[in-house]
Amino acid sequence: xRSDVRGYGLSAPLNLQALLTQIASEPGHxxxxxxxxxxxxALNTGRLGQRSLLSIQHLRELRFIRVTTDAxxxxxxxxxxxxxxxxxxxxxxxxLVKAASWTGSIANQNRGTIGGNICNASPAADTPPALxxxxxxxxxxxxxxxxxxxxxxxHLGYKRMDMELDEILYSVSLPRAYDGWRQYIRxxxxxxxxxxxxxxxxxxxxIRRDEIEEIRIGAASLADRPxxxxxxxxxxxxxxxxxADLDHTVRLGRAALAQEAKPIDDIRSTAxxxxxxxxxxxxxxxxxxxx
Amino acid sequence: xxxxxxxTVNGEQRRVDVPPMxxxxxxLREDLHLTGTKEGCGEGECGACAVLMNGELVNSCLVPALxxxxxxxxxxxxxxxxxxxxxxxxxxxxxxxxxxGICTPGMILATHHLLDKYPxxxxxxxxxxxxxxxxxxxxxxxxxxxxxxxAEAQHAL
Numbered sequence: 001x002r003s004d005v006r007g008y009g010l011s012a013p014l015n016l017q018a019l020l021t022q023i024a025s026e027p028g029h030x031x032x033x034x035x036x037x038x039x040x041x042a043l044n045t046g047r048l049g050q051r052s053l054l055s056i057q058h059l060r061e062l063r064f065i066r067v068t069t070d071a072x073x074x075x076x077x078x079x080x081x082x083x084x085x086x087x088x089x090x091x092x093x094x095x096l097v098k099a100a101s102w103t104g105s106i107a108n109q110n111r112g113t114i115g116g117n118i119c120n121a122s123p124a125a126d127t128p129p130a131l132x133x134x135x136x137x138x139x140x141x142x143x144x145x146x147x148x149x150x151x152x153x154x155h156l157g158y159k160r161m162d163m164e165l166d167e168i169l170y171s172v173s174l175p176r177a178y179d180g181w182r183q184y185i186r187x188x189x190x191x192x193x194x195x196x197x198x199x200x201x202x203x204x205x206x207i208r209r210d211e212i213e214e215i216r217i218g219a220a221s222l223a224d225r226p227x228x229x230x231x232x233x234x235x236x237x238x239x240x241x242x243x244a245d246l247d248h249t250v251r252l253g254r255a256a257l258a259q260e261a262k263p264i265d266d267i268r269s270t271a272x273x274x275x276x277x278x279x280x281x282x283x284x285x286x287x288x289x290x291x
Numbered sequence: 292x293x294x295x296x297x298x299t300v301n302g303e304q305r306r307v308d309v310p311p312m313x314x315x316x317x318x319l320r321e322d323l324h325l326t327g328t329k330e331g332c333g334e335g336e337c338g339a340c341a342v343l344m345n346g347e348l349v350n351s352c353l354v355p356a357l358x359x360x361x362x363x364x365x366x367x368x369x370x371x372x373x374x375x376x377x378x379x380x381x382x383x384x385x386x387x388x389x390x391x392g393i394c395t396p397g398m399i400l401a402t403h404h405l406l407d408k409y410p411x412x413x414x415x416x417x418x419x420x421x422x423x424x425x426x427x428x429x430x431x432x433x434x435x436x437x438x439x440x441x442a443e444a445q446h447a448l
Contacts, residue, residue, distance in 0.1 A: 002333065009292055010311035010357050033355065037335055040353040043312065044333045053312070057358050081347070105423020106404070108335055110347040111354070194336065194422060 001046045008043070010053045016061040016141075019054060020168070024143040027165035030054045034077050035111030037104060038120045062115070062170070065089070071176055073139075076115025076169045081106075083114065093174055095130040095185040095202050102126045102187055104194055115169045121159045121225070124268070128155075128226030129202035130185060132218025134174045141170040148173070155225035181206050184285040187220070188277050190268070197221055198269035201281040205289055210242045212249075212289070221269070222261040222278055232256040232282070241290040250286050254279045296360045300325065301369025311357035315349075316340045318356050319366060327367035327396050331425065338424030341397035342366050348404040350423070367396035370403065378448075379403060379441045388437030390428035398424050402438050411442050 010033065013019040023030060031050035033039050034057050042048040056062055062077035067088045074083065080100035083089055090097050103112055103126045117127045118138070128151075136151040140163055151172065154162050163169065185202040189195030200220040206213045215236050217229040235256035239249040263274035294311040297304070300323060307322045319325045319342070331339030333352050340351040343365040370377045379402050382388070389395040398421065405412055405420035412420065417438050426434060 005310045005312040005314070006292075008310070008312040010294075010355055012357060012360075033358075036353045036355060036358070040314070040355065041334045044314070044352060055355070055358055101419075104335070105338065105350075106401070106420055107338060107341050107348045107350045107423050108353075111349055 003043050003046045003048055005043070008048070008051055008053065010055055012055040012058055016059055019056060019059065020141065020143045020166075022054065023168065024166045032056050032119075032168065034113040034116045035079065035108075037108045037112040038116060056168075057111075057113075063113075064171075067176075069176070071173045073171050073173045074114055075171050076118075077113050078115075080104075080109035080112050080114070080117075084109065088176075092176055092178060093130075093134060095133065095183055095204075096127065096174070098185050099127045099130045099187075099202070102197075114172065118154075118172065119161065119163075119169055121155060121161055123158070123223060123225055123227075124197050124200075124221045125226060126187065126197065126200070126220070129200050129218035129220050131172060131174070132226060132228040133183075133185075133202040133204050133216045134178070135216060136172050136174045138172050139170045140164075140167045142167040146170065152228040152230075158224040160225075178204060182289055184288060186281050186284070188281070196268060199263070199274045199278050199281070201278055201285065203282075203285045205285075207241065207289060210240055210290075212236050212239050212241060217282070217285075219261070219278060221274055222263050224262070224264075227261070229257060229260055231260045236286075241286065243290065246287065246290050250283050253282050253286055257282050294357050294360075296356050298359055298361075299363045301365060307356070309356045311355060313356045314352050315342070315344075315354035315356055315359045315364075316351040318359070319351060319364075325366050325368050329393050329396055331393065331397075336423075336425070337394070338397040338401060338421075339394055341400045341424065343400055343404060346404075346407070348401055365400070365403075367399060370399055378444050379406070379438075382441035382444060383434070383437045386437040386440055387433040388429060390426075394424055394426040394428075398426065398434060402441065405438070406442055406445060411446060412438070414439075 033053045062075045064075040065086050066073040080103045083100040138151045138154050139148045181204045187197045187200035189197045203217040205215040219227045263271040293308045297306050319328050329339040331337035335350045335353045342351045409416050
């Protein structure tokens with residue numbers, strides 16, 4: 001049943017500093033509301049626990065795409081539509097554009113933000129696999145200052161993040177380092193449009209002399225958090241993708257992923273299906289590397 | 292607790308005092324009596340409540356009133372001018388793109404947004420542009436036809 005909106009407070013801090021000060025004065029008291037594509041659904045279905053909300057959608061200081069020599073920095077309140085429209089991201093980090101295009105309908109992409117996608121912390125979220133594969137970092141901000149952490153260590157468990165109660169996610173940064181790398185991303189859901197994934201896999205690999213010199217893999221819905229598949233990467237690094245060796249490399253990758261993945265049964269799929277499909281996606285990625 | 296929210300709706304300045312988390316959908320329907328915007332799922336999945344906010348397509352069931360403060364809104368009531376149907380509306384009518392009518396306001400606004408971006412959209416662009424608008428009557432093919440006809444008619448103007 002829908003919640004009674006009169007029981008909820010929402011205010012719009014004047015600027016980023018005012019937001020941080022307000023959060024610091026009552027740590028953990030407020031929920032941040034950006035595009036509302038998650039929290040408003042919770043409100044409409046009577047599941048929104050937090051009564052006091054701060055709107056951040058209007059804060060221009062959190063909505064930017066800044067391209068420097070080494071990295072692309074994306075503000076937390078940047079929408080999926082903003083990401084899809086950015087030429088540098090489209091050219092160099094196309095998996096992020098693909099993931100943004102999966103995130104609900106156009107109307108929801110116009111409102112939903114990358115920071116919301118990360119901080120809602122669903123293991124099934126669309127952008128984290130690409131962010132993990134691209135070796136992104138996350139910058140957190142509070143009145144105490146700023147700190148940057150590798151995104152692969154940001155999710156600590158189910159909906160638990162390396163973020164203090166007085167901190168907000170300020171931005172994510174993606175290295176501009178993938179010229180010549182192979183990239184692969186695929187999501188498997190119930191239908192093409194607007195379905196939350198059963199599983200998804202994103203990978204980048206650098207091939208030298210028919211060997212996997214470097215490989216990074218991110219996956220959705222294979223663990224209690226968005227998963228960087230580090231042991232699968234270890235199993236594949238240095239392996240040959242020559243035709244004669246490819247089956248062996250694929251077998252090693254599949255076995256490592258089966259060990260590493262800890263999917264669950266839920267309303268969208270089963271653990272068994274997720275493991276099987278994720279292994280198939282990995283195999284597809286690896287076979288494309290040799291072509 | 293109420294907040295004062297000022298909006299420009301279909302070119303008219305409006306002002307309402309509402310709870311800040313009240314859905315824009317309900318502000319439109321209950322406070323401004325603009326009932327052309329429909330409620331379907333209330334979860335941002337069906338697009339029946341879609342409106343244009345500052346030129347961008349949004350689902351009004353997911354917009355808290357406070358976030359619409361200062362915004363320029365276009366609802367289905369603002370699409371036709373002085374009793375004359377907009378070309379997109381006419382193409383929906385003539386091509387069987389509207390049947391029961393519940394999804395139609397959202398479909399029209401999503402089409403508006405689509406044709407702003409892609410004046411001559413491919414079928415794929417039409418399908419993506421309208422993927423967030425569910426219709427249980429038409430089977431979509433007539434809607435895609437209507438959008439294509441509207442694009443051609445706009446092009447011919």
